[in-house]
Amino acid sequence: MGICLCKDKVEDGLPPNEPLSGQTVSSGSDQPLPRYCALEHYNKKTLRETVDQLVVETLDVIGTIVDNEPEPPSSMVLLHIITDKPAGWIQLVQSLIRVVPVEHPMGPSVIALLLDDSPLPTKESVLEVADMITSSLGRTPRKERNLCVILGCLAEKLAGPSSIAMLSETTLSYLIGNLEDGVNPDVQLLSLIALEKFAQTSENKATIKRTLANHPHNPLLRLETKANSSDFITRQIGFCARWCLDNYFTVEGRNYSYETVDVSNVNVMLNTKDVSEYLKISPDGLEARCDAYTFESVRCTFQASSGCWYYEVLIITPGVMQIGWATKDSSFLSDDGYGIGDDKYSIAFDGCRRLIWHNAKSISHQLPVWHSGAILGCLLDLDTHEVIFSLDGVESPVFKQVFNNAVSGFFAAASFMSFQQCRFNFGAEPFRHPPKNRNFKNFNDNATLKAQDKVVLPRHIYLEKLRKVSVRDDSCTICFDKKATMRLEPCKHRGFCSSCSHQLQYCPMCRADIECVFQEEIDSPVVEEFIT
Known part of the structure; x- marks a missing residue:
């Protein structure tokens, strides 16, 4: 899972009279000050030291969060409280500039996380931060x-x-x-x-x-x-x-990059029609990057239903990515930090935190922390119900958990925390560390893509094409293709074609159970199907 900590947990993480730090903050008595006024009792030096320490503590603990919907670290709770005041927010920015090390693989992601969690700053505070670029910061990389x-x-x-x-x-x-x-x-x-x-x-x-x-x-x-x-x-x-x-x-x-790239030998890509909104896909469809502050995901264009399959991934950035296998039933909930390995239909390798993810639960693995240039191998054997990961040729144990819920229809898939990037090899190039003593197939030799499906359009061109698509007023509200002729009962919501309505269990508009659907295209409505 991505590092996504609910704001309501952060806001309510302390009782009203909890002190602002590990030490009691005093105003002349032995009682801790309420959290809403304690900040005013910090002098400038103490505030700086406290925020510096809390940022360092967050950096130390953030990579160890392995639970789904975890309680936020106490350091984040305290920073959220401090940054509710303009002076505290400015100090957080100054501390992030000063103490987050370049070598920390999650440094930029933690900066983004802490700023996203903090209350919205005043306009004056924002302008003060912008002015910092001309101030005497003692410039260092x-x-x-x-x-x-x-x-x-x-x-x-x-x-x-x-x-x-x-x-x-x-x-x-x-x-x-x-x-x-x-x-x-x-x-x-x-x-x-x-x-x-x-x-x-x-x-x-x-x-x-x-x-x-x-x-x-x-x-x-x-x-x-x-x-x-x-x-x-x-x-x-x-x-x-x-x-x-x-x-x-x-x-x-x-020329746009998609007009100049050679994809003649590429038969499998990352699927630009099956991707989170803010994930960036290279023009050849094989490299992906996330610079958003959400947990972005993608599946590939080829589905494996039987046999043994293998692909490799070049790790370009060493931060949090979850890379592995997912079916069409896997859900991407980028805003909530859910990605590959966070449901029962997928399994993923995380080489930054050294975890295997399945059904939003983590299992530790003994392979080393990945680094830029490492090669992740992903093997799926649908005949023996086995998943094996490898890092630079060193294999993990066998994992079988995902086959309790899905036995076929798997795609190569990945999820990315902010500022992360990797490149996929589905077989168009020789593998660096192919599996030994096991017959396997690669996607590229067993798939085909039409020429138009190999085009990775820039987002603004893609959106412009969507705007030009003519959609009839009576089109189905799900597929926008066939005519909407069906009415759902008992909620009576309309706007669905026969094909889409047959696949619904709940009404998309009100979430009510569907007992039956009626076709309204003829004079006397006829019950088309009963849902059991």
């Missing part, structure tokens, strides 16, 4: 990288007037300046992502696009050439630059 993460988080969280106010000329010059040669690669990458987040507000998008057009040499055009680099940070920079050019900051005369 770590501080600048963390600052870029924060700018991107706030640009997305506060999309609209506050985001426009944050993107001052100074902020924009800073972020675009970070794309030049010689800048730390981590800072380059997070500056690119911050620009993308700012562009989610249309006025900002126009401003950034205009500024890049007036630049002597648009840095994105240079950076996108690095999308296939053997250096994994550089590769991420190239991926994000190409994504921005395809989706946000288009350049006149530049």
Whole structure:
């Protein structure tokens, strides 16, 4: 599961008179101060030290959360309380800039998590954060990288007037300046992502696009050439630059990536029609990245129903991803942190937290923590009901749990926490660590895709095509294809075709049980089917 902690748990995580830290906060008596006024009894130094410590504690514990819908760590509860006041929120931002280390695999994700959990800041607080880029921070790659993460988080969280106010000329010059040669690669990458987040507000998008057009040499055009680099940070920079050019900051005369990529040898891809909203798919359909603050998921285009199958994944970022196998019955609930391995129809490998996930429960494994460049192997044997994972050729034990609920119809599938990326090999290239002593098949040699199904369109082109699709007024509200002729009983809701209504157990509008459906296309309604 993704790290998704319910806000109501954080808000109610302490009783009203719980002290703000492990030590009693005193106002001249031995009684702890109520949480709503304790912040006022911190001096500036104490507040800084306390928030620094709580951020470090959150970093230490966040990778150990292995339960579905866990209680939030006490450090997060306290930070939520502190950030309810402007001074506390500003201090959180300063602490995140200062103490989150570059080498922590979940550092940017934890920054995003803590900012998303904190109460909405005032406009004055947001502008103060934006001004920090010109203040004396004692610039280091770590501080600048963390600052870029924060700018991107706030640009997305506060999309609209506050985001426009944050993107001052100074902020924009800073972020675009970070794309030049010689800048730390981590800072380059997070500056690119911050620009993308700012562009989610249309006025900002126009401003950034205009500024890049007036630049002597648009840095994105240079950076996108690095999308296939053997250096994994550089590769991420190239991926994000190409994504921005395809989706946000288009350049006149530049072909879209899907128009230039060679997919003639690709017969299986990540399914762009079966993917969470904010997951980014490469133009060849084999690489995926998440920069949203939700747990994004995808399945591939090929379904395995019998036999033994194997695919590999190149780990580009070493953070939280759950990669494995899922059926069509698996559900993606990205906002709630549910992904592959979080229902009874899927199983997934998590090499960051060293866990196997199935039915939202975790099992520890003994394989090492994965790293950038590691190769994850995923084997599914539908004849013997076995799943085996491997990391750089070292195999896990056999897992059988998923076959208690599903015995066929599996897809390769994965879920991604924020700032994570990997590349799939379904057999179009030789495998690095193929299974030994076991006959297996690969997807690419046993599947086909039509030419039109190999096109990974930029999102704005895809949405424009959807807008142009003509939907009749009497079309089914589920498939938008066939004519709606059926009425559900006893709730009497309409708008469904015969095919879709036969597959319903509950009314999609009111969730009532369906006892029968009536066809209304003829003069006298006829009972079409009874639901048992």
